[in-house]
Amino acid sequence: MSRDTGRTLPTLDGARAVFALSFERLFWSRRSLLMGVLLCLPVVFGVLYRVVLVAKLPTRLSGFDLYGTVVALYYIRNVVPLAALFYGTALVTDEVEERTITYLFTRPIRRSSVLLGKFAAYLATTLCLVLPATVVTYFLLTTAAGLSGATAHGLDLVRDLGALAMGLVAYGAFFALAGVTLRRPMIPGLLFLFVWELVANLPGYLPRLTITAWLRSLVTHHPAEEGLAQIFAQTQPAGLSLVVLSLLAGAFLALAVRIFSEREYVLDQ
């Protein structure tokens, strides 16, 4: 018996169909190539470390310390939020810009399926880029003196991968919300990342108003820093951070779905 094509698909089935369509378009795109270069730079550094730097660096810095610096300063602080901004704000804006959103809306799928499917595609794409790069960097940096270096910190690697995934979920949900709410989300997004998130370096309760403060608390690496961050650096309990980030991500995504479901999109002529 064939399916009634006029009937709206259940949310999850629709989301799966949108995911299949979006993932291929997103993963094999020039922008993913650009983001891939940025996300895989630590691998290049790892190779450079093994070939040239390992003999020249001061002995106080172990390979694991370098890996910790890369995860805490490069990925968690900067590149993961930037990747989320890059993809998250584009989930809907791309379709509006290319005027293809009409075709999605005319299919028998719910609007919530469209956003959820696209969010899942973003998550799959970024996870496919970030996680392998982190694992390769880990092995390149920690196995210079043998495999024992890698096995000694295996649990830290797992924890870091979880933190990176959580960062992509939380920031991605936030920027998806920005993408469906604002007409031009890029400048507000950049201001959020590079102005508001600096509040995480202040004393007191203020850091709890940022995403990065909770995310930093998920990893055990805390490399030496300069300025306010060095004086006021504080961490929250990891369990609490995980709960807060999950709640934030859920709330942002639910709000984004609600706004997207109700909003009228008038395309420029």
Place this chain on the structure above:
Amino acid sequence: MPIYEQAYRRWEARGPLRAVRFWPITREALSLVLAKRAFIGLLVLVWIPFVVRLIQVYIVTRFPEAGRVLPVDGRLFGDFLNQQTGLTLLLSIFGGAGLIANDLRTGAILVYLSRPLTRRDYVLGKLSVLMALNYSATLLPALLLYAVSLGLAPELFLKWELAWIAPMIVLHATILSLVVSLVALAISALSRSARVAGLAFAGVIVGLEIVRGVLEGILDRPEARVLSLQNDLRIIGNLLFGVAETGGAVPAIYPIAVLVLTAAGCLAILRARVRAVEIVR
């Protein structure tokens, strides 16, 4: 009545209508940017540091002992312009991301270049838009700050030995605006989407800064600083205004070479991408 031979006749283009052919492109693009209300908000944000510096100068003129904590001399302008670099990036993303990308997407570039305009006119017209925007965040507030400082504290600034400040402001603001504008324009020429171009521009600038931060932290060598364009501009500013570098000085030739190579690379990208023909594969 003359009778022409009905064969191929070479097209004789009309000569250029005016000497400054890029100006209509600049004028129209600027009017589009200035019509956006969000831009006015951004401009207000960009001028906040100017107000803060003005208050600093005022406080020092009223309470000279405050000068020990908040020094007011030539270095003030170097610090101010270095601070404005981040804001010029925002202005460039706002005003410059779509300058060429939108023309590539809509095919307007073919229309432009089918007029009596050369490729150089087109690039110059678009570059002037970004230069004007960036000057509004660098040259204009810095010169105004200098003029107000001269008025408020002539005993501090009205000296022959400080006459270099104004030319240095013009030089630093021009270097800063030119480099940022060229990079933004080149990245805009590499994409057909203004949003992707804007994010790519932010990604390149921020990415290089992150790499610089991580490498400097790990290697503990000042040479790592030249990897970041923002830092190169800051080093040049420090050199021009005599601001001391913290954590070891970098030979001046390094950042200059990086900036010159970057500008040359951007011009090469613009040369390759701005064409009156489109090859469709």
